[in-house]
Amino acid sequence: MAECRCRRADQQKDQTVHTGQTDHTVYTGQTGQTDRTKRETEKDRRLAALLEKYREERGALIPLLQGVQEIYGYLPGPAMERIARTLRLPAAQVYGVATFYAQFHFAPRGRHVIRVCLGTACHVRGGARIFEALRRQLGVEDGGTTADLRYTLESVACIGACGLAPVIMIDDDTHGRLTPESLPGILARYE
Known part of the structure; x- marks a missing residue:
């Protein structure tokens, strides 16, 4: 930590x-x-x-x-x-x-903010596994920022793209139908 x-x-x-x-x-x-x-x-x-x-x-x-x-x-x-x-x-x-207000932050944040949907549709389709894989890969907890200030990881209640579950957003980009194995390739686009 x-x-x-x-x-x-x-x-x-x-x-x-x-x-x-x-x-x-x-x-x-x-x-x-x-x-x-x-x-x-x-x-x-x-x-x-x-x-x-x-x-x-x-x-x-x-x-x-x-x-x-x-x-x-x-x-x-x-x-x-x-x-x-x-x-x-x-x-x-x-x-x-x-x-x-939740929109305000009191510590430096990463250049890229990763929001992992844990809403009902994403939960049923493995959203928690996606979150856990990202947490392990980045080495941060929910709301945490990597030491190099590249990524901030957040869980959210719903992204509004339930048909693509499980879903994450990186900045303004939505990525859906994810597996833990697909995450390294997606993150590589944001280095």
């Missing part, structure tokens, strides 16, 4: 997420660091523009959360605190709204 030993944002350094194989730098909201990449600087600029667009518009909380997640791929704590300051809302309210 991955372990996270993170520095607090007020320690003026980016957090490092230790996953046992690869370390990943995570946004902390601090600026002026010499090792910041151009990509992170661009994300900071996009965040600043987004916050300016909705400055003090209390009704803009959800669009701001969506925008931050679009920029970073998840909701970094320091970015949520900046949202609270921008909208003049208590941080607890921002966190409360963000944690209410």
Whole structure:
């Protein structure tokens, strides 16, 4: 299981997420660091523009959360605190709204999100075997992300493609009539 030993944002350094194989730098909201990449600087600029667009518009909380997640791929704590300051809302309210909705994520996610249907039709046709095969192959639990940030694995109640059961979605692509043996070939397309 991955372990996270993170520095607090007020320690003026980016957090490092230790996953046992690869370390990943995570946004902390601090600026002026010499090792910041151009990509992170661009994300900071996009965040600043987004916050300016909705400055003090209390009704803009959800669009701001969506925008931050679009920029970073998840909701970094320091970015949520900046949202609270921008909208003049208590941080607890921002966190409360963000944690209410399943669409928001609080840790870095994989470049590819794999959703495994465990609905009735998929369950009857071996959806649990598909999920277990993916879990073993990727080495993560439900909701987990691989150490290389390539894949995030999630179980879902229904994808809506029952005629193709068992079904998975990788990003926006639906793959049906699966067997555990068919999974390595499908995953290879997303490397």
